[in-house]
Amino acid sequence: MWNSSAAGSLYISKEVKGVVEEEYSSRVIDGRSLAKKVEEEVKKGVEALKAERGITPGLATILVGEDPASKMYVRLKHKACERTGIHAEDHNLPASISQEELIAHIQQLNLRKDIHGILLQLPLPRHLNDKEAMLAIDPGKDADGFHPYNMGNLLIGNEGFVPCTPKGVIRAMEEHGIQIQGKHAVVVGHSNVVGKPMAAMLINRNATVSVCHVFTQDLKQYTLDADILVVGTGVKHLIKAEMVKEGVVVFDVGITEEDGKVYGDVDFENVIKKAALITPVPGGVGPMTISILMQHVLMAAKGTCKA
Numbered sequence: 001m002w003n004s005s006a007a008g009s010l011y012i013s014k015e016v017k018g019v020v021e022e023e024y025s026s027r028v029i030d031g032r033s034l035a036k037k038v039e040e041e042v043k044k045g046v047e048a049l050k051a052e053r054g055i056t057p058g059l060a061t062i063l064v065g066e067d068p069a070s071k072m073y074v075r076l077k078h079k080a081c082e083r084t085g086i087h088a089e090d091h092n093l094p095a096s097i098s099q100e101e102l103i104a105h106i107q108q109l110n111l112r113k114d115i116h117g118i119l120l121q122l123p124l125p126r127h128l129n130d131k132e133a134m135l136a137i138d139p140g141k142d143a144d145g146f147h148p149y150n151m152g153n154l155l156i157g158n159e160g161f162v163p164c165t166p167k168g169v170i171r172a173m174e175e176h177g178i179q180i181q182g183k184h185a186v187v188v189g190h191s192n193v194v195g196k197p198m199a200a201m202l203i204n205r206n207a208t209v210s211v212c213h214v215f216t217q218d219l220k221q222y223t224l225d226a227d228i229l230v231v232g233t234g235v236k237h238l239i240k241a242e243m244v245k246e247g248v249v250v251f252d253v254g255i256t257e258e259d260g261k262v263y264g265d266v267d268f269e270n271v272i273k274k275a276a277l278i279t280p281v282p283g284g285v286g287p288m289t290i291s292i293l294m295q296h297v298l299m300a301a302k303g304t305c306k307a
């Protein structure tokens, strides 16, 4: 069982570069292999559900418009469905669609018996109201966990359908035996999809939680004290080595695309020298997010997560 209080001793002096790099590699949380493990579990569950009850879990993704990044993310989700045996439908709606048409489309999917999960890819084109659209999704089919009903449940400690990214972070912590209770967890970013639900999940597990964001006066003051640091801001390399303490556990949720390369919110190469464990970008939290989504579609199909 790994425990962050003992982690300082893991620091290795920078004598022989090759050796150091090899030592550092054990600090990397491999999101791809964790995601594979989750997907294996889902695949087994899907097979059992098919065999025992004749139900094939179904996910409908709704993509409004043609944004290339959104298309890529939707494609990743469809590929994961293929790997796990989940039926996936791609509902690509024109960018010109009206709010009423979008809601009517969602309501059609709510009625379908063969569709258990509905995912409305964000962001939506500017003329559409995402909060109102999300409210139209049947909370029992809310694989993303963004519906206010599910968000409210999360806040009161009933974690059913919860946002996939922070859930993936929690799963990674569990897999690595990271103690949460009593630790100082610092969340940087207060978005509805990452920061706020992440903070709620950490509070539910009895961490002492600080939530920092763009208006925080002295970010470093908080990050330096973090035992667990979760960063989701979309600011490339916001977190530098001098902003963290020895033995910190770091989850980098940021994605910045620049010149065809993907960067996280953490200066990985330098922060790893002080971290006990750290997620890379890519290959960290991203794949975990998608595997949790698959888990949610299975839960929805089983009806184990009644909303």
Ligand SMILES: Nc1nc(=O)c2c([nH]1)NC[C@@H]1CN(c3ccc(C(=O)N[C@@H](CCC(=O)O)C(=O)O)cc3)C=[N+]21
Pocket: 073, 076, 119, 120, 121, 122, 123, 144, 164, 255, 262, 281, 282, 283, 284, 285, 286, 287, 288, 289, 290
């Ligand atoms: N309703 C909704 N639900 C979402 O879950 C949702 C969304 N909207 N809008 C956009 C964000 C973004 N997102 C990602 C998921 C996986 C990776 C992922 O697996 N990335 C790979 C690499 C991909 C690459 O190479 O760029 C990785 O990090 O290793 C990335 C991004 C889900 N999102």
